[in-house]
Amino acid sequence: MTSKEQAIEKINQHAPKFISLLGGKLVDFDVEKDACRFEFNIGKDYCHSIDVVQGGFVTAMLDTAMSHAVMALNKDIINISSLEIKTTYLEPTRAGKLRVEGWAVRKGYKVAFVEGHIYNENDVLTATASSVAKLSRRAE
Template sequence: MTSKEQAIEKINLHAPKFISLLGGKLVDFDVETDACQFEFNIGRDFCHSIDVVQGGFVTAMLDTAMSHAVMALNKEITNISSLEIKTTYLEPTRAGKLRVEGWAIKKGYKVAFMEGRIYNENNELTATASSVAKLSRAAK
């Protein structure tokens, strides 16, 4: 097992419970570009209109990928708090396997600007998000 695979396994083991409730797991990251990719296998329990994922859960998945892109492997950052999230729903996001990508556009000492995207099983873009978050760092 590579060090990257070990890091992904460790992050998944210590992930907040809501990620596993949504069938989520981290599958890839890139420290150089502050980007990561999650896979969610979301069930109909999180849907309305039979199989359309409720918008709050769509935003939660996007927020997960964006925040992990910034802090998952940065030991200096102890917490990330959303100041603003804007979600755009392009198509219905339906229950099933989803690929959710998040990355930092700009990361300062106290604030990060991020974006995210959700793709369905047919690789169709269903939702996007942009976010601004406050970063908390470990005392030096």
């Protein structure tokens, strides 16, 4: 197992419970680009209108990828708090396997600007998000 695979496994083992409830797991990251990719396998328990994922869960998946892109492998950052999140629903996000990508557009000492995308099983972009987040760093 490579060090990257070990890091992914460790992050998944220590992830907040809601990520596993939504069928989520980190599958890849790029430290240099402050980017990561999650897969979620959403069941119909999180849907309305038969198989349309409720918007709050869509935002939660996007927020997960965006926040992990900034802090997952940065030991200096101990917490990230969303100050604002804007989610755009381009078309219904339906139950099933989803790819959720997050990345930092710009990261300062106290604030990060991040974006995210959700793609369905057919590689169709269903929702996007942008967020401004406050970074809490370890005391020196």
